[in-house]
Amino acid sequence: MDQTLAVRMRGVCKRYPHFTLDGMDLSVRQGSIMGFLGANGAGKSTTLRILMGLVLADAGDVCVLGHEIPAGGALARQEIGFVSEDLRLYGRATLQWHMGFVASFYPRWDQAYAERLLRRFDLRPAQQIKGMSHGQRVKAALLLVLARHPRLLVLDEPTSALDPVARHEVLATLMEVMGDEERSVLFSSHNTHEVEQIADAVTIIDRGRLLETDDKESCLDRWRRLRLEVPAGVTLPRLPSVVALQGHGRAQVLTSSDFGAELTAALQAAGARIHAVETMSLEEIFVSTVMHRREETTA
Numbered sequence: 001m002d003q004t005l006a007v008r009m010r011g012v013c014k015r016y017p018h019f020t021l022d023g024m025d026l027s028v029r030q031g032s033i034m035g036f037l038g039a040n041g042a043g044k045s046t047t048l049r050i051l052m053g054l055v056l057a058d059a060g061d062v063c064v065l066g067h068e069i070p071a072g073g074a075l076a077r078q079e080i081g082f083v084s085e086d087l088r089l090y091g092r093a094t095l096q097w098h099m100g101f102v103a104s105f106y107p108r109w110d111q112a113y114a115e116r117l118l119r120r121f122d123l124r125p126a127q128q129i130k131g132m133s134h135g136q137r138v139k140a141a142l143l144l145v146l147a148r149h150p151r152l153l154v155l156d157e158p159t160s161a162l163d164p165v166a167r168h169e170v171l172a173t174l175m176e177v178m179g180d181e182e183r184s185v186l187f188s189s190h191n192t193h194e195v196e197q198i199a200d201a202v203t204i205i206d207r208g209r210l211l212e213t214d215d216k217e218s219c220l221d222r223w224r225r226l227r228l229e230v231p232a233g234v235t236l237p238r239l240p241s242v243v244a245l246q247g248h249g250r251a252q253v254l255t256s257s258d259f260g261a262e263l264t265a266a267l268q269a270a271g272a273r274i275h276a277v278e279t280m281s282l283e284e285i286f287v288s289t290v291m292h293r294r295e296e297t298t299a
Protein backbone atom coordinates (compact mmCIF):
# COMPACT_ATOMS: atom_id res chain seq x y z
CA MET A 1 0.00 0.00 0.00
CA ASP A 2 1.06 3.57 -0.69
CA GLN A 3 2.61 4.64 2.64
CA THR A 4 1.17 8.12 2.27
CA LEU A 5 -2.40 6.74 2.40
CA ALA A 6 -4.07 6.20 5.77
CA VAL A 7 -7.09 4.58 4.10
CA ARG A 8 -7.31 2.86 0.74
CA MET A 9 -10.53 1.24 -0.38
CA ARG A 10 -10.90 -0.23 -3.85
CA GLY A 11 -14.00 -1.63 -5.52
CA VAL A 12 -15.81 -2.32 -2.26
CA CYS A 13 -19.29 -3.81 -2.63
CA LYS A 14 -21.92 -4.61 -0.03
CA ARG A 15 -25.39 -5.79 -0.87
CA TYR A 16 -28.35 -5.34 1.47
CA PRO A 17 -31.94 -6.18 0.48
CA HIS A 18 -32.74 -2.57 -0.41
CA PHE A 19 -29.31 -1.04 -0.89
CA THR A 20 -26.04 -1.77 -2.67
CA LEU A 21 -22.70 -0.18 -2.02
CA ASP A 22 -21.38 -0.41 -5.53
CA GLY A 23 -17.64 -0.46 -6.18
CA MET A 24 -16.73 2.15 -3.57
CA ASP A 25 -13.24 3.70 -3.82
CA LEU A 26 -11.92 5.89 -1.05
CA SER A 27 -8.42 7.20 -0.37
CA VAL A 28 -7.45 9.29 2.64
CA ARG A 29 -3.95 10.77 2.56
CA GLN A 30 -1.95 10.60 5.76
CA GLY A 31 -2.11 13.96 7.52
CA SER A 32 -5.31 15.08 5.80
CA ILE A 33 -8.89 15.72 6.87
CA MET A 34 -11.32 14.03 4.50
CA GLY A 35 -14.94 15.17 4.55
CA PHE A 36 -17.24 12.33 3.47
CA LEU A 37 -20.47 13.81 2.15
CA GLY A 38 -23.67 12.05 1.24
CA ALA A 39 -27.44 12.47 1.52
CA ASN A 40 -29.46 10.31 3.93
CA GLY A 41 -29.00 6.64 3.15
CA ALA A 42 -26.13 7.29 0.69
CA GLY A 43 -23.98 4.61 2.32
CA LYS A 44 -21.63 6.67 4.50
CA SER A 45 -22.03 4.63 7.71
CA THR A 46 -21.85 1.36 5.78
CA THR A 47 -18.56 2.47 4.17
CA LEU A 48 -17.08 3.58 7.50
CA ARG A 49 -18.17 0.36 9.20
CA ILE A 50 -16.54 -1.70 6.47
CA LEU A 51 -13.25 0.12 6.91
CA MET A 52 -13.49 -0.39 10.68
CA GLY A 53 -13.95 -4.13 10.07
CA LEU A 54 -17.38 -4.01 11.76
CA VAL A 55 -19.25 -4.94 8.58
CA LEU A 56 -17.88 -7.48 6.12
CA ALA A 57 -17.73 -6.38 2.46
CA ASP A 58 -18.91 -8.79 -0.26
CA ALA A 59 -16.05 -7.74 -2.55
CA GLY A 60 -13.15 -5.31 -2.83
CA ASP A 61 -9.95 -4.42 -0.97
CA VAL A 62 -9.61 -2.36 2.17
CA CYS A 63 -6.34 -1.30 3.74
CA VAL A 64 -6.21 0.96 6.81
CA LEU A 65 -2.90 2.22 8.28
CA GLY A 66 -1.12 -0.57 6.43
CA HIS A 67 -3.45 -3.31 7.75
CA GLU A 68 -5.62 -5.34 5.40
CA ILE A 69 -9.24 -5.36 6.57
CA PRO A 70 -10.83 -7.51 7.91
CA ALA A 71 -7.78 -9.76 8.62
CA GLY A 72 -5.80 -6.97 10.31
CA GLY A 73 -8.86 -5.28 11.83
CA ALA A 74 -7.86 -5.76 15.46
CA LEU A 75 -4.42 -4.24 14.88
CA ALA A 76 -5.87 -1.36 12.84
CA ARG A 77 -8.46 -0.57 15.52
CA GLN A 78 -5.68 -0.10 18.09
CA GLU A 79 -4.60 2.94 16.09
CA ILE A 80 -8.03 4.26 15.11
CA GLY A 81 -10.41 6.40 17.12
CA PHE A 82 -13.96 5.69 15.98
CA VAL A 83 -16.99 7.68 17.06
CA SER A 84 -20.42 6.90 15.67
CA GLU A 85 -24.09 7.40 16.48
CA ASP A 86 -24.42 4.17 18.49
CA LEU A 87 -21.96 5.19 21.17
CA ARG A 88 -20.87 2.22 23.22
CA LEU A 89 -20.57 3.82 26.63
CA TYR A 90 -21.87 2.35 29.90
CA GLY A 91 -24.80 4.45 31.03
CA ARG A 92 -24.34 3.76 34.75
CA ALA A 93 -20.61 4.49 34.78
CA THR A 94 -19.15 7.98 35.05
CA LEU A 95 -16.97 9.68 32.49
CA GLN A 96 -14.09 9.41 34.99
CA TRP A 97 -14.55 5.62 35.07
CA HIS A 98 -14.49 5.49 31.26
CA MET A 99 -11.30 7.54 31.19
CA GLY A 100 -9.58 5.09 33.56
CA PHE A 101 -10.93 2.13 31.58
CA VAL A 102 -9.67 3.42 28.22
CA ALA A 103 -6.33 4.51 29.75
CA SER A 104 -5.74 0.96 31.01
CA PHE A 105 -5.87 -0.39 27.44
CA TYR A 106 -3.98 2.33 25.60
CA PRO A 107 -0.41 3.11 26.65
CA ARG A 108 -0.55 6.37 24.69
CA TRP A 109 -3.42 7.71 26.83
CA ASP A 110 -2.66 11.37 27.59
CA GLN A 111 -4.25 12.33 30.92
CA ALA A 112 -3.20 15.98 30.73
CA TYR A 113 -4.79 16.31 27.29
CA ALA A 114 -7.92 14.48 28.50
CA GLU A 115 -8.24 17.05 31.29
CA ARG A 116 -7.81 19.92 28.85
CA LEU A 117 -10.57 18.41 26.72
CA LEU A 118 -12.83 18.07 29.78
CA ARG A 119 -12.61 21.83 30.28
CA ARG A 120 -12.87 22.67 26.61
CA PHE A 121 -15.94 20.47 26.11
CA ASP A 122 -17.42 21.62 29.43
CA LEU A 123 -17.85 18.06 30.74
CA ARG A 124 -17.95 16.88 34.37
CA PRO A 125 -15.94 13.70 34.97
CA ALA A 126 -18.10 12.60 37.92
CA GLN A 127 -21.27 12.61 35.83
CA GLN A 128 -22.84 9.29 34.82
CA ILE A 129 -23.17 8.83 31.06
CA LYS A 130 -26.93 8.19 31.34
CA GLY A 131 -27.41 11.64 32.88
CA MET A 132 -25.74 13.37 29.95
CA SER A 133 -27.47 14.96 26.99
CA HIS A 134 -26.83 13.40 23.59
CA GLY A 135 -24.43 16.20 22.68
CA GLN A 136 -22.50 15.71 25.94
CA ARG A 137 -22.22 11.99 25.22
CA VAL A 138 -20.81 12.72 21.77
CA LYS A 139 -18.24 15.06 23.31
CA ALA A 140 -17.41 12.44 25.97
CA ALA A 141 -16.88 9.82 23.26
CA LEU A 142 -14.66 12.22 21.31
CA LEU A 143 -12.61 12.95 24.42
CA LEU A 144 -12.12 9.22 25.03
CA VAL A 145 -10.75 8.67 21.53
CA LEU A 146 -8.76 11.91 21.18
CA ALA A 147 -6.82 11.38 24.42
CA ARG A 148 -5.53 8.07 23.00
CA HIS A 149 -3.82 10.04 20.20
CA PRO A 150 -4.97 7.65 17.49
CA ARG A 151 -3.25 7.89 14.10
CA LEU A 152 -6.62 7.89 12.34
CA LEU A 153 -9.90 9.37 13.51
CA VAL A 154 -13.03 7.95 11.89
CA LEU A 155 -16.05 10.01 12.85
CA ASP A 156 -19.55 9.19 11.69
CA GLU A 157 -21.48 12.48 11.72
CA PRO A 158 -19.69 13.70 14.83
CA THR A 159 -21.36 17.09 15.04
CA SER A 160 -24.95 16.32 14.04
CA ALA A 161 -26.24 16.39 17.66
CA LEU A 162 -24.20 19.39 18.77
CA ASP A 163 -25.30 22.97 19.30
CA PRO A 164 -23.36 25.62 17.33
CA VAL A 165 -20.98 26.41 20.21
CA ALA A 166 -20.17 22.74 20.87
CA ARG A 167 -19.78 22.18 17.12
CA HIS A 168 -17.31 25.03 16.94
CA GLU A 169 -15.28 23.56 19.85
CA VAL A 170 -15.24 20.10 18.31
CA LEU A 171 -14.20 21.39 14.88
CA ALA A 172 -11.48 23.57 16.41
CA THR A 173 -10.20 20.54 18.36
CA LEU A 174 -10.11 18.44 15.19
CA MET A 175 -8.12 21.11 13.39
CA GLU A 176 -5.72 21.28 16.32
CA VAL A 177 -5.23 17.51 16.21
CA MET A 178 -4.13 17.92 12.65
CA GLY A 179 -1.15 20.01 13.69
CA ASP A 180 0.60 16.66 13.58
CA GLU A 181 1.26 15.55 10.01
CA GLU A 182 1.04 11.86 10.90
CA ARG A 183 -2.61 12.01 11.87
CA SER A 184 -5.58 11.73 9.56
CA VAL A 185 -9.30 12.31 9.97
CA LEU A 186 -12.15 10.82 7.97
CA PHE A 187 -15.50 12.26 8.97
CA SER A 188 -18.92 11.84 7.45
CA SER A 189 -21.39 14.68 7.43
CA HIS A 190 -24.42 16.20 5.79
CA ASN A 191 -23.10 19.57 6.78
CA THR A 192 -21.26 20.98 3.79
CA HIS A 193 -20.37 24.17 5.69
CA GLU A 194 -18.28 22.35 8.25
CA VAL A 195 -16.64 20.23 5.58
CA GLU A 196 -15.81 23.41 3.66
CA GLN A 197 -14.44 24.91 6.88
CA ILE A 198 -12.10 22.16 8.05
CA ALA A 199 -11.58 19.46 5.40
CA ASP A 200 -8.72 19.55 2.93
CA ALA A 201 -10.21 16.78 0.80
CA VAL A 202 -13.81 15.94 -0.10
CA THR A 203 -15.59 12.78 -1.21
CA ILE A 204 -19.22 12.84 -2.33
CA ILE A 205 -21.27 9.66 -2.56
CA ASP A 206 -24.92 8.99 -3.41
CA ARG A 207 -27.01 5.81 -3.51
CA GLY A 208 -23.99 3.63 -2.79
CA ARG A 209 -21.76 5.10 -5.48
CA LEU A 210 -18.78 7.41 -5.50
CA LEU A 211 -19.54 10.63 -7.39
CA GLU A 212 -16.60 12.89 -6.69
CA THR A 213 -13.35 12.84 -4.73
CA ASP A 214 -10.73 15.57 -4.80
CA ASP A 215 -8.75 18.10 -2.80
CA LYS A 216 -11.24 20.62 -1.50
CA GLU A 217 -9.45 23.58 -3.08
CA SER A 218 -9.23 21.99 -6.50
CA CYS A 219 -12.90 20.97 -6.27
CA LEU A 220 -13.94 24.55 -5.40
CA ASP A 221 -11.66 25.77 -8.17
CA ARG A 222 -13.16 23.58 -10.92
CA TRP A 223 -16.84 24.31 -10.35
CA ARG A 224 -18.38 27.52 -11.72
CA ARG A 225 -21.81 28.93 -12.47
CA LEU A 226 -21.93 30.95 -15.69
CA ARG A 227 -24.57 33.52 -16.54
CA LEU A 228 -25.02 33.48 -20.29
CA GLU A 229 -26.76 35.45 -22.95
CA VAL A 230 -27.84 33.03 -25.65
CA PRO A 231 -29.13 34.80 -28.81
CA ALA A 232 -32.01 33.20 -30.72
CA GLY A 233 -30.87 30.36 -32.95
CA VAL A 234 -27.74 29.57 -30.87
CA THR A 235 -27.45 26.01 -29.59
CA LEU A 236 -25.08 25.50 -26.71
CA PRO A 237 -22.50 22.72 -27.17
CA ARG A 238 -23.03 19.56 -25.08
CA LEU A 239 -19.79 19.32 -23.17
CA PRO A 240 -19.20 16.63 -20.55
CA SER A 241 -18.37 19.22 -17.87
CA VAL A 242 -21.80 20.88 -18.25
CA VAL A 243 -23.73 19.59 -15.28
CA ALA A 244 -26.83 21.78 -15.49
CA LEU A 245 -28.42 24.33 -17.75
CA GLN A 246 -31.30 26.40 -16.45
CA GLY A 247 -33.51 29.03 -18.01
CA HIS A 248 -34.88 29.44 -21.50
CA GLY A 249 -34.43 32.01 -24.21
CA ARG A 250 -31.69 34.61 -23.92
CA ALA A 251 -30.80 34.35 -20.22
CA GLN A 252 -29.42 30.97 -19.23
CA VAL A 253 -27.40 29.72 -16.29
CA LEU A 254 -24.86 26.97 -16.91
CA THR A 255 -23.15 24.94 -14.17
CA SER A 256 -19.78 23.40 -15.01
CA SER A 257 -17.78 20.86 -13.03
CA ASP A 258 -14.62 21.73 -14.96
CA PHE A 259 -14.55 25.37 -15.85
CA GLY A 260 -11.65 26.56 -17.99
CA ALA A 261 -10.49 27.99 -21.31
CA GLU A 262 -11.94 25.08 -23.28
CA LEU A 263 -15.49 25.69 -22.06
CA THR A 264 -15.22 29.47 -22.54
CA ALA A 265 -13.95 29.01 -26.10
CA ALA A 266 -16.66 26.49 -26.96
CA LEU A 267 -19.44 28.73 -25.63
CA GLN A 268 -18.13 31.78 -27.45
CA ALA A 269 -17.62 29.83 -30.67
CA ALA A 270 -21.27 28.74 -30.48
CA GLY A 271 -22.33 32.41 -30.20
CA ALA A 272 -23.14 32.67 -26.48
CA ARG A 273 -21.97 35.62 -24.40
CA ILE A 274 -20.67 35.04 -20.88
CA HIS A 275 -21.96 37.78 -18.56
CA ALA A 276 -20.67 36.45 -15.28
CA VAL A 277 -18.60 33.59 -13.90
CA GLU A 278 -19.49 32.81 -10.28
CA THR A 279 -17.78 30.59 -7.74
CA MET A 280 -19.91 27.97 -5.95
CA SER A 281 -20.10 26.89 -2.34
CA LEU A 282 -19.47 23.26 -1.44
CA GLU A 283 -23.19 22.98 -0.65
CA GLU A 284 -24.07 24.05 -4.22
CA ILE A 285 -21.44 21.68 -5.64
CA PHE A 286 -22.74 18.80 -3.51
CA VAL A 287 -26.37 19.36 -4.54
CA SER A 288 -25.43 19.81 -8.23
CA THR A 289 -23.31 16.64 -8.22
CA VAL A 290 -26.04 14.53 -6.62
CA MET A 291 -28.88 15.95 -8.76
CA HIS A 292 -26.88 15.53 -11.97
CA ARG A 293 -26.12 11.87 -11.22
CA ARG A 294 -29.73 11.16 -10.25
CA GLU A 295 -30.97 12.77 -13.49
CA GLU A 296 -28.43 10.75 -15.52
CA THR A 297 -29.47 7.47 -13.93
CA THR A 298 -33.19 8.10 -14.37
CA ALA A 299 -32.83 9.39 -17.97
Ligand SMILES: Nc1ncnc2c1ncn2[C@@H]1O[C@H](COP(=O)(O)OP(=O)(O)OP(=O)(O)O)[C@@H](O)[C@H]1O
Nearest residue numbers: 016017018019038039040041042043044045046047
Ligand atom coordinates in the same frame (compact mmCIF):
# COMPACT_ATOMS: atom_id res chain seq x y z
N1 LIG B 1 -27.64 -4.09 8.48
C1 LIG B 1 -28.38 -3.61 7.48
N2 LIG B 1 -29.33 -4.38 6.89
C2 LIG B 1 -30.06 -3.92 5.87
N3 LIG B 1 -29.92 -2.70 5.30
C3 LIG B 1 -28.97 -1.90 5.84
C4 LIG B 1 -28.16 -2.31 6.94
N4 LIG B 1 -27.31 -1.30 7.23
C5 LIG B 1 -27.59 -0.29 6.38
N5 LIG B 1 -28.58 -0.65 5.53
C6 LIG B 1 -29.16 0.17 4.45
O1 LIG B 1 -28.10 0.73 3.71
C7 LIG B 1 -28.45 2.03 3.27
C8 LIG B 1 -27.31 2.97 3.59
O2 LIG B 1 -27.27 3.18 4.99
P1 LIG B 1 -26.11 4.02 5.69
O3 LIG B 1 -26.44 4.02 7.15
O4 LIG B 1 -24.80 3.50 5.26
O5 LIG B 1 -26.34 5.47 5.06
P2 LIG B 1 -25.82 6.89 5.54
O6 LIG B 1 -25.26 7.56 4.32
O7 LIG B 1 -24.92 6.74 6.70
O8 LIG B 1 -27.19 7.58 5.94
P3 LIG B 1 -27.59 8.71 7.03
O9 LIG B 1 -26.94 9.98 6.59
O10 LIG B 1 -29.08 8.77 6.90
O11 LIG B 1 -27.10 8.22 8.37
C9 LIG B 1 -29.76 2.38 3.91
O12 LIG B 1 -30.77 2.24 2.93
C10 LIG B 1 -29.91 1.36 5.01
O13 LIG B 1 -31.26 1.04 5.21
